[in-house]
Amino acid sequence: xxxxxxxxxxxxxxxxxxxxxxxxxxxxxxxxxxxxxxxxxxxxxxxxxxxxxxxxxxxxxxxxxxxxxxxxxxxxxxxxxxxxxxxxxxxxxxxxxxxxxxxxxxxxxxxxxxxxxxxxxxxxxxxxxxxxxxxxxxxxxxxxxxxxxxxxxxxxxxxxxxxxxxxxxxxxxxxxxxxxxxxxxxxxxxxxxxxxxxxxxxxxxxxxxxxxxxxxxxxxxxxxxxxxxxxxxxxxxxxxxxxxxxxxxxxxxxxxxxxxxxxxxxxxxxxxxxxxxxxxxxxxxxxxxxxxxxxxxxxxxxxxxxxxxxxxxxxxxxxxxxxxxxxxxxxxxxxxxxxxxxxxxxxxxxxxxxxxxxxxxxxxxxxxxxxxxxxxxxxxxxxxxxxxxxxxxxxxxxxxxxxxxxxxxxxxxxxxxxxxxxxxxxxxxxxxxxxxxxxxxxxxxxxxxxxxxxxxxxxxxxxxxxxxxxxxxxxxxxxxx
Numbered sequence: 212x213x214x215x216x217x218x219x220x221x222x223x224x225x226x227x228x229x230x231x232x233x234x235x236x237x238x239x240x241x242x243x244x245x246x247x248x249x250x251x252x253x254x255x256x257x258x259x260x261x262x263x264x265x266x267x268x269x270x271x272x273x274x275x276x277x278x279x280x281x282x283x284x285x286x287x288x289x290x291x292x293x294x295x296x297x298x299x300x301x302x303x304x305x306x307x308x309x310x311x312x313x314x315x316x317x318x319x320x321x322x323x324x325x326x327x328x329x330x331x332x333x334x335x336x337x338x339x340x341x342x343x344x345x346x347x348x349x350x351x352x353x354x355x356x357x358x359x360x361x362x363x364x365x366x367x368x369x370x371x372x373x374x375x376x377x378x379x380x381x382x383x384x385x386x387x388x389x390x391x392x393x394x395x396x397x398x399x400x401x402x403x404x405x406x407x408x409x410x411x412x413x414x415x416x417x418x419x420x421x422x423x424x425x426x427x428x429x430x431x432x433x434x435x436x437x438x439x440x441x442x443x444x445x446x447x448x449x450x451x452x453x454x455x456x457x458x459x460x461x462x463x464x465x466x467x468x469x470x471x472x473x474x475x476x477x478x479x480x481x482x483x484x485x486x487x488x489x490x491x492x493x494x495x496x497x498x499x500x501x502x503x504x505x506x507x508x509x510x511x512x513x514x515x516x517x518x519x520x521x522x523x524x525x526x527x528x529x530x531x532x533x534x535x536x537x538x539x540x541x542x543x544x545x546x547x548x549x550x551x552x553x554x555x556x557x558x559x560x561x562x563x564x565x566x567x568x569x570x571x572x573x574x575x576x577x578x579x580x581x582x583x584x585x586x587x588x589x590x591x592x593x594x595x596x597x598x599x600x601x602x603x604x605x606x607x608x609x610x611x612x613x614x615x616x617x618x619x620x621x622x623x624x625x626x627x628x629x630x631x632x633x634x635x636x637x638x639x640x641x642x643x644x645x646x647x648x649x650x651x652x653x654x655x656x657x658x659x660x661x662x663x664x665x666x667x668x669x670x671x672x673x674x675x676x677x678x679x680x681x682x683x684x685x686x687x688x689x690x691x692x
Contacts, residue, residue, distance in 0.1 A: 212238045214257040219264045220245045225296055226262065228317035233303045269295055271302045278302045289345065300347055312591065312621065314347030319612045320640055321622065325360035355608060362609045363637050370634070372644050373660055375428035377635055378420070378458070380413060381650030382439040383673060386474050387510050397673060399441040405673055410446055412680040414453045416649045419684045421457035423691065429458055430644070431465045431635040438471040444479045451487045465634045467491040473519035474511035481526040491633065494520050495534035499550040503539050520557055530631050533559045537593045538567035547593045551600035558604060561627035564597040594621055601626035610637045651676035657690055665690060
C-alpha cells in the first residue's frame with residue numbers, strides 16, 4: 212500500500228489519481244488534515260510520499276529524498292493545479308523510471324483538450340506541442356487524441372445539442388455476474404418474477420419523458436445494461452413497441468441495443484430487434500480464450516459467441532459491434548493476438564477495446580486479493596495488437612475514454628468502419644447533449660447552453676425502482692423544471 216500525506220485537501224483527487232497511475236498494483240491512500248484522527252494515527256507511520264503545498268510552490272519527500280518546486284519561476288498560465296500535477300509527474304517519473312503514455316492527464320476524457328483547441332481554431336502542431344509540453348503526453352497518444360477529436364467533431368455536426376436529446380434505457384439483468392463487473396446488474400434467475408413489473412415501470416418513466424420532450428429532437432436511443440437480451444422475446448417486444456409508439460423515431464439517427472452476452476442471444480430475440488429496426492447491436496466476447504472466460508465467470512463460451520454472431524448476420528444486422536477487454540487475469544500478448552485474429556475472421560463493423568479497470572466494488576478486486584494475483588498483464592504491445600486488428604478491418608478510432616484504476620494506465624478505444632460509428636458513445640463521453648436515462652441505476656445528465664451539467668439518478672435496487680417509480684419521475688421533473 213502507498214500512503215500519501217498531503218498538506219491540503221484541495222488536490223486530493225488529482226494526487227491520488229496520478230500516484231495510482233504510477234503504482235497501479237498498489238492500493239493508494241491519501242491522508243490530509245481532514246482525515247479522521249484514528250485513521251491518521253493508523254496510517255501516518257506508513258507514509259511513503261509526503262507533499263507539502265505552499266503559495267510559492269511545493270515540496271515532495273519520497274523516502275529520504277526531497278524534491279522542490281518553485282511556482283514563482285514556473286509558467287503557470289494554466290493555473291497552480293496543473294503546475295503541481297506537472298511537478299508531481301516529473302517527481303514520480305524520476306523515482307519510478309516510468310513515463311506514462313497519457314502523461315499527467317487523470318480525467319476520463321483525454322480527447323477533451325484536443326477537441327477544445329480544435330474549436331478554438333488551433334493547428335495540429337499547436338495541440339501536439341501543448342499536450343507534450345504541458346501534460347507530458349506521448350506523441351503517439353497525443354496524435355491519437357487529435358485524430359479522434361477531429362472525427363468526433365465531424366460526426367457530431369448534425370446533432371441537435373440544445374434542441375435535442377438522447378435516450379438511454381437500462382436493463383439491469385444478466386445471465387450471471389462477471390467477475391470484473393461493478394455495473395448495476397443482477398442475475399436474471401433471481402429476478403424472473405419481477406421483470407414484467409420492471410418493464411412496466413420503465414414504460415411509465417417513458418410516458419413522462421415522451422410527454423415532456425415533445426418539442427425536442429430525439430437523436431439517438433441506446434438500450435444497455437446489464438444485458439437487455441436477458442428479457443424474453445415477448446418482453447423485449449413489449450418494451451420496444453411501447454418505446455416506438457411514444458417517441459418520434461423519424462429523427463433518430465442511431466438505435467442501439469447492447470445484445471451483449473452470447474448465452475442470452477437467440478434467433479427469436481434478434482428477430483424482434485430487427486423487426487423494430489434496431490440499427491446497431493453488440494455481441495461481446497471480451498476474449499476468445501475459453502480459460503479466461505471460465506475464470507471471470509462469463510458463462511458464454513467462445514462457440515456461443517461465434518453462433519450468436521452468425522445468427523445476427525443471418526437475421527440481417529449490418530452494424531455489429533464487438534467488445535474486448537485487455538488485461539484480463541493471466542492473459543499475455545499471445546492470447547490477445549489469437550483473440551484479435553478470430554475477431555478479424557468474423558469481421559464485425561466496429562470494435563470496442565477496453566483496458567481492464569479493477570474497480571473496488573467488483574468481485575475481481577476481491578478475487579485478486581484472495582488469490583495473490585500480481586498486476587494483470589496489459590501492455591502497450593497488446594494495445595497495438597488490437598489497433599492493428601481494427602486497421603485490418605478498415606476501422607478508424609472514433610471515441611476514447613479512460614477509467615480510474617485502469618490496467619497499465621491505457622484507455623478504452625472505439626474503432627469502426629466509416630458509416631458504422633457509435634454516435635451515442637461519443638455523446639455520452641463528450642457531454643454536449645442532454646441524455647435522459649430510464650431504468651434502475653441509470654443517471655440522467657442535463658446539459659445547459661452554457662455547458663453546465665446537472666444530474667439525477669435512479670435507485671439501483673430493482674425492487675425499490677419499481678416501488679418508487681413515481682419518485683424517479685419526480686426527480687426528472689425537478690431536474691428539467
